[in-house]
Amino acid sequence: MKSFPYFQLLTLLMMAGSLVFFWECVSYLSRRDYVAAGMLTLIGLFTMWAGGELARLALAERSA
């Protein structure tokens, strides 16, 4: 029986989450709050990094 693809789902969630952070970053930029926009960019990048790590696991799990 094929196991539930937790890592794939989590990867998708993390990537979508990082996009939300980037979207928020743009809205802060339009309000000229550059510090908050910078912090949101960092959060988006870190979330994407974590998503990338999970994607590696999902890929390995899939090809195993």
Next chain:
Amino acid sequence: MTLWPAALGLNLWLLTIGVPALLGPRPRGPVLVLLPLAPLLLLWLLRPAARGARLVLLLGVPLATFLPVLDGPLAHAMLHPRPVVALQAAVLIGYLWTTSRALAPAPSTPPATTLPDSDVPWRWRRRVQIYRLLVAYSIVAPALLLYALLLDPETQRAFRLSFETPERIAGVQAAALSALALLWTTAFHFFLAGPLVSHLLHDRTTAAQIATLRRQARTGRPRPQFYIAMVLAVLSMAMLIHRSLFP
């Protein structure tokens, strides 16, 4: 065949330095030392398989040709009219093209025979299509960036508004063009040529990475980098919340 690279290299040197040095003011100091460097570096064409020949011919010759006219008496705009600059660009492209061909190692396998289209497997045709697309992309993408930087009316208007004199605009455009060339070369080397070379070597590095990845996946736990990224993300969120609560 080293005749074409030698001829084009010498022509490039003549157009860029030779004629301006004859017609313009006499160069002095370091420029005088640099003047005969490019023709001397072209001697590497006699030994294309020698160590460092690629670096010398593809980078050293153009640098030694253009460095003396960057600044000083030979850099005067009168000595480099627009038609000559266009010709220089064409000769430079020709030189780089023919030199690359001369430096490429001779194929060790016998020449391939062309199969009729019906006999070519679909995956091979798809691969050839990808290579053609990459060639097209390598031409179209830099051309688009060049257009955006040098010809796009909106960009030109923005340049005119931001920088007052034509000299400053030209300087900024030249700097941006260099940055663009550097960016594109880096992207091409790492993201286009890199994967293709890796594929030609049967993706050994990728296969080794996947094997390591599988070993890690058996543990069912992510690498430490995952935890570092999560901690950094949570810390950044905490800082953002703190900043919102106590502005």
